[in-house]
Amino acid sequence: MIETRNLCFSYLNSDGKQKSENPQLNRVNLKISAGEFVLVCGPTGSGKSTFLKTLNGLAPSFTGGVITGELLIDGRNLIGSEPYEFSHLVGYVNQQPEGAFVADIVLDEIVYGAEQLAVNKEKIAKDVDRLSKLMGLDMLLDKPVATLSGGQQQRVAIAAALIAGAKVLLLDEPTSALDLQGASEVLNLLRQLSQEEGVTVLLAEHRISRVIGVVDSVIVVHGDGSVTQGKPAEQFNDSRFAPPIIELGQKLGWKPLAITNQEANSLWRQAPAKYSEKLVNPPGELALKTSALEVRFGSVIAVQPTELNLYGNQITALMGENGSGKTSLCWAIQGSGPRYVGTVNTLSGDPKELSVQDRIGVVTMVPQRASDLLFLHSLADELQESDIFAKVPSGTTATLFQKLAGRIDTSTHPRDLSAGQQLALVLSLQLVKNAPVLILDEPTRGLDYSAKRALAAQLNALRSSDRCVLLATHDIEFVAMVADRVLVLKEGQIVADTIPVNVLGAGCELASQISEITNEPGLFTIEQVTN
Amino acid sequence: MLVVWVCREDAPWSKSIKFYLLLGSIVVTLRVIFRIVFNLADSKTDAFLNLPSISINLGFGNSFHLLGTVSNLSIQAALVDGCRLAAIILSIGMANSLANPRKLLRATPGALYEIATAISIAINLAPQIISSLKQVRRARGLRGHSKGTKSLTGIVIPVLEDAIEQSMQLAASMSARGFGRKGKRTRFQMLVARLSTFLTLTLLTVGIALLLFSPTDQFIYLAVILSGLVFAGITLKVSSTKSTRTNFIVQRWQLADAVVIVTGGLILFSAFTGVLA
Numbered sequence: 001m002i003e004t005r006n007l008c009f010s011y012l013n014s015d016g017k018q019k020s021e022n023p024q025l026n027r028v029n030l031k032i033s034a035g036e037f038v039l040v041c042g043p044t045g046s047g048k049s050t051f052l053k054t055l056n057g058l059a060p061s062f063t064g065g066v067i068t069g070e071l072l073i074d075g076r077n078l079i080g081s082e083p084y085e086f087s088h089l090v091g092y093v094n095q096q097p098e099g100a101f102v103a104d105i106v107l108d109e110i111v112y113g114a115e116q117l118a119v120n121k122e123k124i125a126k127d128v129d130r131l132s133k134l135m136g137l138d139m140l141l142d143k144p145v146a147t148l149s150g151g152q153q154q155r156v157a158i159a160a161a162l163i164a165g166a167k168v169l170l171l172d173e174p175t176s177a178l179d180l181q182g183a184s185e186v187l188n189l190l191r192q193l194s195q196e197e198g199v200t201v202l203l204a205e206h207r208i209s210r211v212i213g214v215v216d217s218v219i220v221v222h223g224d225g226s227v228t229q230g231k232p233a234e235q236f237n238d239s240r241f242a243p244p245i246i247e248l249g250q251k252l253g254w255k256p257l258a259i260t261n262q263e264a265n266s267l268w269r270q271a272p273a274k275y276s277e278k279l280v281n282p283p284g285e286l287a288l289k290t291s292a293l294e295v296r297f298g299s300v301i302a303v304q305p306t307e308l309n310l311y312g313n314q315i316t317a318l319m320g321e322n323g324s325g326k327t328s329l330c331w332a333i334q335g336s337g338p339r340y341v342g343t344v345n346t347l348s349g350d351p352k353e354l355s356v357q358d359r360i361g362v363v364t365m366v367p368q369r370a371s372d373l374l375f376l377h378s379l380a381d382e383l384q385e386s387d388i389f390a391k392v393p394s395g396t397t398a399t400l401f402q403k404l405a406g407r408i409d410t411s412t413h414p415r416d417l418s419a420g421q422q423l424a425l426v427l428s429l430q431l432v433k434n435a436p437v438l439i440l441d442e443p444t445r446g447l448d449y450s451a452k453r454a455l456a457a458q459l460n461a462l463r464s465s466d467r468c469v470l471l472a473t474h475d476i477e478f479v480a481m482v483a484d485r486v487l488v489l490k491e492g493q494i495v496a497d498t499i500p501v502n503v504l505g506a507g508c509e510l511a512s513q514i515s516e517i518t519n520e521p522g523l524f525t526i527e528q529v530t531n
Numbered sequence: 532m533l534v535v536w537v538c539r540e541d542a543p544w545s546k547s548i549k550f551y552l553l554l555g556s557i558v559v560t561l562r563v564i565f566r567i568v569f570n571l572a573d574s575k576t577d578a579f580l581n582l583p584s585i586s587i588n589l590g591f592g593n594s595f596h597l598l599g600t601v602s603n604l605s606i607q608a609a610l611v612d613g614c615r616l617a618a619i620i621l622s623i624g625m626a627n628s629l630a631n632p633r634k635l636l637r638a639t640p641g642a643l644y645e646i647a648t649a650i651s652i653a654i655n656l657a658p659q660i661i662s663s664l665k666q667v668r669r670a671r672g673l674r675g676h677s678k679g680t681k682s683l684t685g686i687v688i689p690v691l692e693d694a695i696e697q698s699m700q701l702a703a704s705m706s707a708r709g710f711g712r713k714g715k716r717t718r719f720q721m722l723v724a725r726l727s728t729f730l731t732l733t734l735l736t737v738g739i740a741l742l743l744f745s746p747t748d749q750f751i752y753l754a755v756i757l758s759g760l761v762f763a764g765i766t767l768k769v770s771s772t773k774s775t776r777t778n779f780i781v782q783r784w785q786l787a788d789a790v791v792i793v794t795g796g797l798i799l800f801s802a803f804t805g806v807l808a
Contacts, residue, residue: 087709099697100704111779116709124779164709181670337673356672365673370668374694375685389675415692429674 026225046223151182284313289382551624562613734759
């Protein structure tokens with residue numbers, strides 16, 4: 001279905017010359033057969049998105065750059081073609097469906113692609129009927145897209161990408177903004193598409209623990225221009241992006257590595273390893289206390305009256321489905337978000353009563369859209385400004401950033417960094433401020449496992465200097481790695497406040513992958529396994 | 532007005548009618564205040580307001596009067612003037628609140644499709660920029676403030692970049708779904724299209740010129756404008772090669788649409804025939 005021969009792609013320097021020293025893709029030779037379900041992965045910023053975009057002409061058409069070689073899709077060489085010439089063959093779905101919606105009603109959105117290609121009306125009607133049933137959207141066709149949940153929106157985007165008869169579906173991190181349920185909805189659908197409909201699916205993902213068991217093959221974009229293709233078990237020698245199941249297999253010396261939870265489970269039962277109890281840090285001093293804190297938007301109650309104590313020396317994870325009020329609660333605590341009633345007490349008073357400048361010294365926060373905090377023209381400027389602002393020795397922020405994101409050319413414009421790198425930058429800017437309370441809203445989106453480990457180490461260091469960290473996230477594996485305490489929000493109410501094992505352990509709704517594999521009481525992280 | 536209030540949909544662009552109403556009333560009030568302050572009519576008859584007059588001698592010609600006696604007639608004239616402006620503003624506002632820009636896009640002829648798309652995206656961008664502005668301002672508070680120009684760029688740059696990124700994302704999504712495909716046209720069709728475009732523009736220009744210079748020769752300018760419009764129709768028809776795009780969703784004619792058209796038509800008719808004037 002897809003074949004590339006010596007496919008090369010490189011961005012241009014600002015002077016219009018080709019960046020020949022490090023091309024994004026260098027002589028890529030791949031063969032993907034029809035109906036194959038392929039996972040595309042690689043370290044943060046390695047160019048997964050770019051790779052996907054070259055397969056439907058968005059790169060270089062929308063990104064700039066130079067492409068050479070051959071790109072055969074369904075037997076036609078489409079190298080250098082405009083994206084619309086791919087549209088009847090290749091469908092494309094990106095991270096944020098709401099930004100890519102053309103119409104405001106579900107049906108209009110789905111048929112857009114077919115209308116553009118002048119498919120006749122009878123065929124469109126038939127395809128809409130078939131696809132909407134397949135995607136479970138038949139009851140939603142007349143609804144405005146903005147009112148749908150994230151998972152439903154992604155399903156609309158997938159239906160819209162396939163309406164014109166595309167045989168290939170490219171998805172760029174379609175589940176990264178979704179909660180567990182939304183993500184598994186989308187994943188099941190993709191598997192069904194490849195197995196039953198014969199659609200070739202290429203899925204770029206960071207949270208691969210739940211994907212790796214269902215794909216046929218894995219393409220790794222290494223970041224140095226090389227791209228390799230192979231069976232899932234062969235592809236994860238690079239621990240930078242190996243999910244827990246692979247780590248477990250490597251730790252216990254399984255050969256071949258297990259890639260589905262069932263395989264791993266039977267291997268584990270044959271020879272269970274010893275494991276230790278996960279120790280959590282006891283609460284330190286009371287850092288923050290909310291009283292009757294409530295958030296409303298119009299008549300909708302986003303956060304029910306909340307009494308919450310947060311302590312130093314602890315990392316508290318705030319979990320819950322999309323729309324359960326995590327972000328509203330974070331902003332309300334930080335003080336600049338709306339509060340209906342209620343107060344927050346810290347050692348320096350209620351952050352809402354403080355000036356913007358003083359607030360930063362009491363509560364720092366990394367918001368979901370980290371890029372909003374970046375406004376200077378180069379990485380070097382951002383890092384320097386941060387050092388000056390936080391009154392720390394020159395180079396402190398840069399060192400921290402390098403720990404999280406690796407070595408990056410400091411003349412790069414912050415907007416040219418990948419989503420993961422931008423997040424790492426904002427994390428560094430905020431961490432050096434060294435406030436007693438740190439709030440992180442979805443800090444692991446777009447980060448690979450090695451960046452997550454670096455972030456975890458950083459948070460651990462903060463914790464040991466008696467800081468209080470509040471972490472709002474969907475990322476179960478990350479919570480398993482760092483949290484001392486887990487809060488679960490449901491419809492604006494805290495329904496669980498407990499140690500991690502009670503939420504992530506075997507048999508729980510939010511069970512971590514290690515819990516699912518081993519099914520051992522009390523074992524939910526890879527570090528606990530001692531063998 | 533009532534029609535608009537009932538027929539508008541619950542969407543961001545519909546809420547703009549309040550803004551236009553406010554703007555209209557400001558215009559009327561300003562107009563009346565100006566008339567009272569810069570009172571030029573010196574008639575002492577039918578006084579509406581008797582205010583002390585202030586004379587300012589600018590050193591040449593007559594002295595300049597402010598305030599003074601305001602006649603009923605001048606107030607009436609000011610009100611009518613203000614209402615005229617307000618009516619224009621409101622008409623634009625009402626059209627804006629009634630029309631969903633994306634639905635409008637569906638009804639545009641193929642030749643204008645690209646331009647219409649650009650306009651509809653631009654219209655949709657405005658509310659997006661406002662929400663993005665709020666978000667970025669809040670986020671900036673987390674970073675801490677730099678003084679002076681830096682704090683401004685700190686807000687403007689992310690908002691602009693956001694807007695551009697959003698538009699690029701939308702453009703990429705449209706492109707990936709086949710937007711921008713062009714149908715193949717024969718040389719003859721191209722020739723006809725060019726010729727009729729030329730004729731349309733000429734006829735319309737001449738017709739409007741006639742209307743402005745000698746509005747008495749009704750028959751001539753009407754004929755010229757009408758034939759211009761006919762050619763405009765032909766141009767659009769020829770340029771929109773049908774086969775490149777399907778219109779799957781046909782807008783159904785609803786009662787609300789009929790009411791809007793009938794009331795609008797009535798007003799247009801009465802304006803032309805002078806029933807109300």
